[in-house]
Amino acid sequence: MTAPVDDAPWWQRAVFYQVYPRSFADADGDGVGDLAGIRAHLADLAWLGVDALWISPFFRSPMADFGYDVSDYCDVDPLFGDLAAFDALVADAHRLGLRVIIDWVPNHTSDRHPWFVDAASSRDSAHRDWYVWRDPEQDGSPPNNWVAAFDLDAPAWTFHEPTGQWYLHMFESAQPDLNWDEPAVESAMLDTVRFWLDRGVDGFRADVIHGIGKDHALPDDPPEVEGIPHCALNDVPVTHERLRTIRTLLDDYPDDRVMVGEVFLMSTDAVATYYGHDDELHLAFNFPPLFAPWLAGRWAGCIDAARRALDPRGAWPTWVLSNHDNARHRTRYDRAAARAGEDTATGTRRSEARARAAAVLLLTLRGTPFVYQGDELGLLDADVPEDRRVDPGGRDGCRAPYPWDGSPDHGWATPDGVTTWLPFPPGADSRNHEALAAEPGSILHLYRRTLALRRATPALVLGAMEMLGSPDDTLAYRRELAGDTCTVLVNFSGGDVDVTALGRVGAEVLLASDDPAPAGGWSGVLGPDQAVVLRG
Ligand code: TEU
Numbered sequence: 001m002t003a004p005v006d007d008a009p010w011w012q013r014a015v016f017y018q019v020y021p022r023s024f025a026d027a028d029g030d031g032v033g034d035l036a037g038i039r040a041h042l043a044d045l046a047w048l049g050v051d052a053l054w055i056s057p058f059f060r061s062p063m064a065d066f067g068y069d070v071s072d073y074c075d076v077d078p079l080f081g082d083l084a085a086f087d088a089l090v091a092d093a094h095r096l097g098l099r100v101i102i103d104w105v106p107n108h109t110s111d112r113h114p115w116f117v118d119a120a121s122s123r124d125s126a127h128r129d130w131y132v133w134r135d136p137e138q139d140g141s142p143p144n145n146w147v148a149a150f151d152l153d154a155p156a157w158t159f160h161e162p163t164g165q166w167y168l169h170m171f172e173s174a175q176p177d178l179n180w181d182e183p184a185v186e187s188a189m190l191d192t193v194r195f196w197l198d199r200g201v202d203g204f205r206a207d208v209i210h211g212i213g214k215d216h217a218l219p220d221d222p223p224e225v226e227g228i229p230h231c232a233l234n235d236v237p238v239t240h241e242r243l244r245t246i247r248t249l250l251d252d253y254p255d256d257r258v259m260v261g262e263v264f265l266m267s268t269d270a271v272a273t274y275y276g277h278d279d280e281l282h283l284a285f286n287f288p289p290l291f292a293p294w295l296a297g298r299w300a301g302c303i304d305a306a307r308r309a310l311d312p313r314g315a316w317p318t319w320v321l322s323n324h325d326n327a328r329h330r331t332r333y334d335r336a337a338a339r340a341g342e343d344t345a346t347g348t349r350r351s352e353a354r355a356r357a358a359a360v361l362l363l364t365l366r367g368t369p370f371v372y373q374g375d376e377l378g379l380l381d382a383d384v385p386e387d388r389r390v391d392p393g394g395r396d397g398c399r400a401p402y403p404w405d406g407s408p409d410h411g412w413a414t415p416d417g418v419t420t421w422l423p424f425p426p427g428a429d430s431r432n433h434e435a436l437a438a439e440p441g442s443i444l445h446l447y448r449r450t451l452a453l454r455r456a457t458p459a460l461v462l463g464a465m466e467m468l469g470s471p472d473d474t475l476a477y478r479r480e481l482a483g484d485t486c487t488v489l490v491n492f493s494g495g496d497v498d499v500t501a502l503g504r505v506g507a508e509v510l511l512a513s514d515d516p517a518p519a520g521g522w523s524g525v526l527g528p529d530q531a532v533v534l535r536g
Contacts, residue, residue, distance in 0.1 A: 049451030146231035203258030213239030317367030
């Protein structure tokens with residue numbers, strides 16, 4: 001029975017691959033990736049077996065936040081190419097069966113965006129109310145206690161001397177927050193969405209989307225908020241109204257355009273509300289798993305929280321292990337293990353095994369997975385020496401350029417004297433796309449095999465998911481669709497775990513994270529940091 005698979009929207013069936021354009025591939029040899037570079041490697045992504053790309057910002061930008069400070073939403077920054085290069089990329093992607101979603105940054109613009117330049121020109125300017133301005137307190141201090149995302153000691157406000165008011169910025173002072181209470185802002189931003197939909201994009205990843213609504217009173221934040229800058233909360237009802245307007249716009253276009261929102265709240269229950277009642281975001285990132293350590297209990301908690309929050313709404317989950325804002329999961333797991341006393345020899349052995357098992361976990365949970373570029377090579381964060389650090393948020397390590405081959409410039413064709421904007425990740429001489437593609441046992445091939453298994457197994461894509469009781473340090477779940485079932489077992493420990501009690505000895509092993517060609521029936525024992533998928 002294949003009907004449910006065909007009926008489900010593509011974005012529920014898809015595996016997304018996040019491209020960070022500065023670091024993916026460089027066609028013009030300036031040491032920074034570009035759209036033509038991405039286009040030249042689309043066939044590699046089709047070979048890998050992902051379904052869709054999310055491309056981080058490539059719009060005109062002064063690059064104070066590497067593209068998340070947009071000065072023209074409807075043009076390509078010359079660093080990355082031009083609109084024709086974008087159109088060519090989308091056309092080629094579609095020919096290869098790959099969908100393309102792009103980043104949309106609605107919470108803030110660059111301070112060099114013509115709207116802000118005008119807003120700052122005088123209190124009476126046409127665009128003044130497009131941003132959030134407030135008079136100083138009596139003692140001259142900012143209007144409230146909100147702090148900026150990258151420097152928790154600095155206020156989320158910058159005083160603008162010439163006009164004598166503070167303006168709000170959840171991030172850098174070069175990223176003033178838009179005032180969505182001003183109807184002209186909403187309509188101008190909706191026009192930017194239409195612009196790209198008309199050009200044929202399949203949807204958007206919406207940056208800090210929960211920021212587009214803010215409490216008018218701008219109340220002080222409570223003293224402690226877990227893990228995120230206070231003003232990132234912004235959890236107010238008007239945001240949901242705005243999301244419904246955006247959803248209507250998207251749904252009025254043909255072909256199931258999608259919006260996946262970055263709702264940077266650490267509560268899965270709170271994130272769930274941004275799906276509305278199937279009338280707000282199609283998908284929302286759920287970040288607790290992005291910060292979860294490699295521990296079965298923590299993962300069981302994340303899975304349970306997602307089910308409890310999303311299932312009653314009929315909302316479809318998403319899963320993310322890494323992105324351009326945080327240390328890669330392999331690096332995170334290694335660091336946590338080292339802190340917990342794991343010795344170097346054990347750590348080296350376990351590091352790759354953990355990354356492999358995590359890949360199988362990511363790609364077999366119920367929901368839409370997002371693979372961050374380079375995780376399929378098992379990359380670690382780059383060690384970025386102090387004199388090459390560039391990001392105000394300290395996120396350079398996970399943004400290292402993608403090593404395509406083992407040559408000195410790793411396929412980046414940089415002429416003498418030009419270096420890539422960041423150093424390569426460790427071990428790129430051997431850990432690169434070309435070398436791993438030539439090695440059937442590599443993690444790259446494991447990703448490819450797992451993606452192929454997903455495509456061939458509707459139960460893994462849309463099937464129901466049932467957690468099975470399993471020993472400590474392991475997770476076991478069954479995926480089922482129309483009578484087809486498979487079972488996934490994951491060992492989070494560095495030793496063998498006997499799982500015979502699950503009664504699956506002898507079952508056919510469809511996939512094993514450490515073995516390219518598992519033969520014979522399942523032994524009932526999970527190896528160290530091993531994940532397996534069994535038929536039935
Ligand atoms: O990120 C939102 C966000 O809250 C994180 O940047 C977080 O504050 C940070 O990881 C803490 O280290 C989005 C984008 O993904 C990010 O790249 C941008 O810098 C940010 O918005 C501003 O646009």
